[in-house]
Amino acid sequence: MSANHDGSNLLEVRGLTKIFGTLTACDHIDLNIARGEIHALLGENGAGKSTLVKMLFGSLEPNSGEIFWNGQAVRITSPGAAKKLGIGMVFQHFSLFEALTAAENIALSLDDGSPISSIAAKARALSYSYGLPLDPESLVGDLSVGERQRIEIIRCLLQTPQLIILDEPTSVLTPQEADKLFETLERLRSEGKSILYISHRLEEVKRICDRATVLRHGKVVGHCNPREETAASLARMMVGNEVQAVVRAPVEGIETAQPLLEIRGLSRKPATPFSIPLKNISLNVRAGEVIGIAGVAGNGQGEFFESVSGEVLQQDAASVRIRGKNAGSLTITGRRLLGAAFVPEERLGHGAAPRMKLSENLLLSRHATDGKAFVGTGGMVKSGAIYAASQRIIEAMDVRKSAPDPEAAALSGGNLQKFIVGRELDRRPSVMVVNQPTWGVDAGAAAHIRQALIELSRSGSAVLVISQDLDELFEISDAIAVMHNGELSKPMPIAEATFEKVGLLMGGAEPGHAEHTLETA
């Protein structure tokens, strides 16, 4: 790559470096983006993708390096400066205001002072012309994640940017919604706009991107044309070595196996104005099987997990049954004592107390179920036994850490997740319920966690996995049910399930639902 700053590229980045304390998040990054191309930025979690784009969008300041825009050296000191240049961004974690309407949210990012009613009209017109229908009067808190992303995209387009940065845009979309997004992106490319597309989903990168830059540990490790690569070769570039494939042996005679977790007609009123009610959910998870629950984020999965784990109690004790016993009115500890284990979505705060050591976190979740092992006479804590158990888990799950017994918050997301899953697996629970088992976890660790969940089920436990990651569910599930707007479809055996079928259900199509309501009525 020659550094010719003659303006033939829209954006050129030279030697961009960002250091946080001792961590070099971005290390001399070079990047060229031409006009009218979709450029992929690939990398594992923690490879430095988000840090890089935050510097391009002015929300982080680089320690060193240069940025050229249309051949001119520029300093992007704030998001406002980036917008002035013509850089727009659609964020991974949405930057929307829940208590405001869509139109108000859009108005906030435009500085022209025009009245909200005219912005609403413009947004409506633009959204229909791109086939992303949007009601400007609706309150963001009421919208689905897909609809929220539309607002972000429309908001970005209204600023008529030359370069649009999309950070993991499809991680929250149904396959059909993602298709719609790709059409929009292709149209933008044909209009001469450039797009920087950040993703770790290789198939979609191969499908829509013209060029790719691959990051690993903060460094550029390669440039390629993704259409000429295979998913496996791209993965190798990202990870640096081969990723172990997950093996799932088919199960025999599951129909006759004992259901260990039974959900019967579980309903729940919305707890807050923006949360989803659960509507008459029924599901059996039998010994030896993994059932996956798919769905677009915010369709009641969180509420469902809270109800099953006992974070929220049910009025009808029989609506959740664990190993044949009514558990609906039991607390988390009560349900754990029946042999169940739970891994919540949020690692820090729910899954672990951030400022406590791993061994202390182990005691927090298992003091009741393993009282004899960890707590001695008079309620004295057996530190030695806890320490040994936590080391056993660390070894079994290959948790990488900087100290023998670090604070939970000191671990990277993936390693903490391995520890939390390992902590529950270590009990050999007969029922395991996991929400987003590998969210934000790198490919190697994800494969490890998935394999462990499959093995647990094959040893005779019932495993229920809630995930937004369809690839993951197809990899590990024996059957997939879909949650949409607080309702759960009938589980579809994995042999019959396709991305398309599941995607339609995620978008709210009816087939499974109709059968399901008949059956439970």
Place this chain on the structure above:
Amino acid sequence: MDITVNILLTIATAATPLLIAAIGELVVERSGVLNLGVEGMMIMGAVGGFGAGYLTGSPWIGLLAAIAMGALFSLLFAVMTLSLATNQVATGLSLTLLGLGLSGMMGTSFVGQPGERLPNLYIPGVTEIPVVGKLLFGQDPIFYISIALTAAVMWFLFKTRTGLTLRSIGDSHASAHALGIHVIRYRYLSVIFGGACAGLAGGHLSLVYTPQWVENMTAGRGWIALALVVFASWRPWRVLAGAYIFGAVWIGQLHAQAFGIPVPSQMLSSLPYLATVVVLVLISRNKRLTMMNTPASLGQPFVPDR
């Protein structure tokens, strides 16, 4: 008839300082900052207003001094919580303690001195109209300011782009920052506005309500104003309603005590608090609306990562 008019006038006088301080704090909290120092800023306004009025002989200069004193004192809070990102609750509490102590010290020579009172509005021919004349055209200037201020804040927050930006910062300062909004600048201005309002409310006490200086003369009104903002679910017209309900029941129970109603006086004294809470809780039953109006980032320090 005259008695009724006089009671209504005293209600307005009792409600005005609460309304002004609460409206100021409402703007501060809408921007996501929790300033528990209202009582302290208010008493500083009271002592500053009285002092300037007493020394210059002009209550109008006193009024300006009260506003300036409140604003200046809130600037201290702003520097601590916004620039240095200290804990807002602790800083606000210490601001109240500091204000109470400092005002007592500054005011030692004012104790027992006759103060200047702001004159009531008087329009010849109009103010004499029975009943409405005195109520609408014969009150103290700060009363009119308080009503105008409430209307202006309502218009600003819900009808202007700047107001929308302010509310967005209160909802999520991280998102606002990502959009390129100057979170800290908005919050500075909001805090100073809130301080100016609290100072003005204090000035009302020492220049209109009881034109003299008494140590601790705010007597917890700053705390009531703070509570009003929360119970009014951060909506201006409800703050107005709350302040007047409080004022009305307060005056009512004073009269009841004077009549010698056989109810323990402590019970009567607690009535204004009870009545305000009950009424405001009843009108904010709509959870959804409350949720929409609650500044989600209230009290969280904002430190942009650079």
